[in-house]
Amino acid sequence: MSGDPRELAALIQASEAGGLGPRMGTKWLEVSAERVSARIPVEGNTQPFGLLHGGASAVLAESTGSVLANVNAGEGRYAVGIELSCTHHRSAREGFVTATAVPLSVGRTLITCAISVVDDAGRLICSARLTCFVKEA
Numbered sequence: 001m002s003g004d005p006r007e008l009a010a011l012i013q014a015s016e017a018g019g020l021g022p023r024m025g026t027k028w029l030e031v032s033a034e035r036v037s038a039r040i041p042v043e044g045n046t047q048p049f050g051l052l053h054g055g056a057s058a059v060l061a062e063s064t065g066s067v068l069a070n071v072n073a074g075e076g077r078y079a080v081g082i083e084l085s086c087t088h089h090r091s092a093r094e095g096f097v098t099a100t101a102v103p104l105s106v107g108r109t110l111i112t113c114a115i116s117v118v119d120d121a122g123r124l125i126c127s128a129r130l131t132c133f134v135k136e137a
Helices: 007-016 020-024 056-072
Strands: 027-031 038-039 077-088 096-106 110-119 124-136
Touching: 007 027, 020 056, 027 056, 038 056, 056 077, 056 096, 056 110, 056 124, 096 124
Parallel strands: none
Antiparallel strands: 027 038, 038 096, 077 124, 096 110, 110 124
């Protein structure tokens, strides 16, 4: 998959109808083999005490990492997540959080990426690592 990162982001956005992403308010910002980014609002994705839910950060991290892995999987192949590790550094009460995934290792059968989730001020909310298994379509 190659092309303009904004066009690819729009394609992902359109294909998600009815999925978890739209329910969380996910907006895809950039999709390329080198970088995938998306954001969600804090509002509507909080735990009972009004803070961004750690699970929302994990969903956003896994979503961006999974798209990155699939972009890098190659023609006739797809990637499925096999391990997600998240460290929650702080939380947010308002605004948006943005996740950015970058590849750490792109192999024939495994793709691992690093994901950073930051708030509107650029403060690190969550750091994550996702490993995906690459399969033949």
